Amino acid sequence: MIQVRNIHYSYYQKFAALIDVSLGIANGxxxxxxxxxxxxxxxxxxxxxxxxxPSGGDYLFHDVAVTESTLKEKKFLRFFRQKIGYVFxxxxxxxxxxxxxxxxxxxxxxxxxxxxxxMDRAIEILKMLKIENLKSRPTYMxxxxxxxxxxxxxxxxxxxxVLLLDEPxxxxxxxxxxxxMELILALNEAGKTIVIAxxxxxxxxxxxxxxxxxxxxxxxxxxxxxxxxxYDEALLLKVNLIHEHIHYHNGKxxxxxHSHYLFxxx
Amino acid sequence: xxxxxxxxxxxxxxxxxxxxxGGRVDMSYLEKGIKGFAALFTEGYAQWDLxxxxxxxxxxxxxxxxxxxILMIAVISLKRAVQPEAxxxxxTFTLAALCRLNLIVFYKKVLVLGFVFGxxxxxxxxxxxxxxxxxxxxxxxxxxxxxFWIYHVPQIIGITEEGISIISLLTLRVLNxxxxxxxxxxxxxxxxxxxxxxxxxxxxxxxxxISMTYKYIFTFAHIVSDMHLAKKAxxxxxxxxxxxxxxxxxxxxxxxxxxxIECDEVFKAMLSRGFSGEIKFYHYRKITGKDxxxxxxxxxxxxxxxIMK
Numbered sequence: 001m002i003q004v005r006n007i008h009y010s011y012y013q014k015f016a017a018l019i020d021v022s023l024g025i026a027n028g029x030x031x032x033x034x035x036x037x038x039x040x041x042x043x044x045x046x047x048x049x050x051x052x053x054p055s056g057g058d059y060l061f062h063d064v065a066v067t068e069s070t071l072k073e074k075k076f077l078r079f080f081r082q083k084i085g086y087v088f089x090x091x092x093x094x095x096x097x098x099x100x101x102x103x104x105x106x107x108x109x110x111x112x113x114x115x116x117x118x119m120d121r122a123i124e125i126l127k128m129l130k131i132e133n134l135k136s137r138p139t140y141m142x143x144x145x146x147x148x149x150x151x152x153x154x155x156x157x158x159x160x161x162v163l164l165l166d167e168p169x170x171x172x173x174x175x176x177x178x179x180x181m182e183l184i185l186a187l188n189e190a191g192k193t194i195v196i197a198x199x200x201x202x203x204x205x206x207x208x209x210x211x212x213x214x215x216x217x218x219x220x221x222x223x224x225x226x227x228x229x230x231y232d233e234a235l236l237l238k239v240n241l242i243h244e245h246i247h248y249h250n251g252k253x254x255x256x257x258h259s260h261y262l263f264x265x266x
Numbered sequence: 267x268x269x270x271x272x273x274x275x276x277x278x279x280x281x282x283x284x285x286x287x288g289g290r291v292d293m294s295y296l297e298k299g300i301k302g303f304a305a306l307f308t309e310g311y312a313q314w315d316l317x318x319x320x321x322x323x324x325x326x327x328x329x330x331x332x333x334x335x336i337l338m339i340a341v342i343s344l345k346r347a348v349q350p351e352a353x354x355x356x357x358t359f360t361l362a363a364l365c366r367l368n369l370i371v372f373y374k375k376v377l378v379l380g381f382v383f384g385x386x387x388x389x390x391x392x393x394x395x396x397x398x399x400x401x402x403x404x405x406x407x408x409x410x411x412x413x414f415w416i417y418h419v420p421q422i423i424g425i426t427e428e429g430i431s432i433i434s435l436l437t438l439r440v441l442n443x444x445x446x447x448x449x450x451x452x453x454x455x456x457x458x459x460x461x462x463x464x465x466x467x468x469x470x471x472x473x474x475x476i477s478m479t480y481k482y483i484f485t486f487a488h489i490v491s492d493m494h495l496a497k498k499a500x501x502x503x504x505x506x507x508x509x510x511x512x513x514x515x516x517x518x519x520x521x522x523x524x525x526x527i528e529c530d531e532v533f534k535a536m537l538s539r540g541f542s543g544e545i546k547f548y549h550y551r552k553i554t555g556k557d558x559x560x561x562x563x564x565x566x567x568x569x570x571x572x573i574m575k
Contacts, residue, residue, distance in 0.1 A: 110501055
């Protein structure tokens with residue numbers, strides 16, 4: 001469904017963000033893009049969302065090249081935006097309507113749903129996300145976790161087939177993180193394709209997805225199953241996702257590889 | 267959790283199945299505006315990139331450059347003949363070339379702004395109907411001269427020798443002021459320019475306000491571009507003008523709110539780092555002998571232009 005072939009992207013034609021990246025994502029798949037800060041994860045997701053366009057290489061969605069030109073075709077634009085939903089890392093920039101309910105209604109009304117159906121969808125999403133009490137609240141008066149739920153809801157009301165989630169659990173309390181993870185898994189079971197960008201290895205473990213690893217040099221290091229990637233200490237060390245950690249046990253200092261997930265072993 | 271998923275989310279066929287055609291989407295004025303706004307980053311980056319190169323002017327102490335700049339602006343404004351202005355133009359061209367700036371990009375900017383704010387503004391004074399003088403190129407002959415209020419319209423209207431001289435002088439002044447200003451801007455990091463303004467006794471508080479404003483222009487330009495991307499990601503068609511206006515109004519309110527919050531947070535951050543009402547800037551390295559000698563050469567050149575007839 002998603003094919004990326006040898007794409008390159010650089011900011012200001014100077015700072016490389018992605019170099020020669022190729023990957024494919026199948027319909028209904030769970031897929032994680034991992035890498036350290038600045039490795040190009042968000043850039044890759046924004047390219048998949050048709051918000052940035054690679055300076056080299058091809059991006060195909062359902063075998064149609066996604067370019068600035070094809071996204072100016074009315075039908076393809078509608079098809080593409082309906083099929084792909086993108087949840088930004090910073091919920092603040094994603095929430096631009098006056099209230100929570102306006103936020104949830106925005107997408108369905110854009111794709112041409114009538115007002116009644118759009119409202120039904122919005123109400124169902126409010127219930128699913130357990131935010132019915134926030135319905136009429138201005139978006140700037142929400143907490144971080146609430147904003148994330150509304151941001152996700154604003155995309156879900158469009159019923160996209162593919163959900164691109166940029167660092168979805170960043171800065172959320174543990175309970176909201178668990179809620180969000182369960183929701184993501186349930187959406188995948190319901191047939192949605194999930195693509196997550198993260199540097200949180202525990203999230204990849206829980207998602208048990210296929211994983212693409214981006215290096216600090218902005219290249220694709222490896223694509224494999226969660227187990228293949230998460231147990232590859234050398235690879236994770238190389239891409240700066242685990243590190244040597246010194247701490248004390250019974251008054252004695254010792255060091256080991258540390259990732260807050262699999263490698264905190266003694 | 268699975269049982270909570272609304273039925274409409276289980277329906278994958280609802281999306282439009284026809285993928286191509288249907289005409290093309292025109293780029294809205296909103297998109298054009300946002301693209302222009304995003305160009306601020308590129309512009310800011312270009313200034314930073316150019317100012318971090320190596321050349322004799324790049325390496326020169328920013329305080330000396332500021333003094334040289336002020337002196338040159340004064341000289342450019344004082345000269346009343348075309349020849350010294352033309353000499354200054356050539357001098358600036360030589361400096362830009364020596365600094366290995368991209369002359370095409372540099373002069374494209376200078377000439378466009380010089381044409382608008384120099385030539386176009388001064389152009390009417392070429393006509394004898396505006397400034398009396400010896401007509402060298404007649405354009406229009408009337409049946410007789412006209413008197414209107416305090417104005418005298420001569421029988422033959424045309425371009426005068428004096429008018430051409432005034433236009434050339436004014437256009438050259440604008441071009442020279444722009445090229446010397448861009449030259450300083452492209453060879454000095456913005457932060458250094460701000461600190462160097464200290465030499466002309468601009469108060470530190472004012473300087474910190476300018477530098478913070480400059481920084482936040484980029485921060486908010488970034489926020490606006492990102493918000494536009496977020497909207498684009500959920501936009502499956504063309505936005506109407508009214509809707510676009512509503513969105514812009516809403517975003518202005520949001521950015522205003524965000525500015526207020528950011529302002530409070532920055533103030534707290536300043537307090538937590540010891541701010542007590544008086545701003546103390548980190549001041550400069552010492553001016554080296556090389557800086558003094560280059561500076562003296564530049565200032566000597568400026569004085570030579572001042573006394574040039």
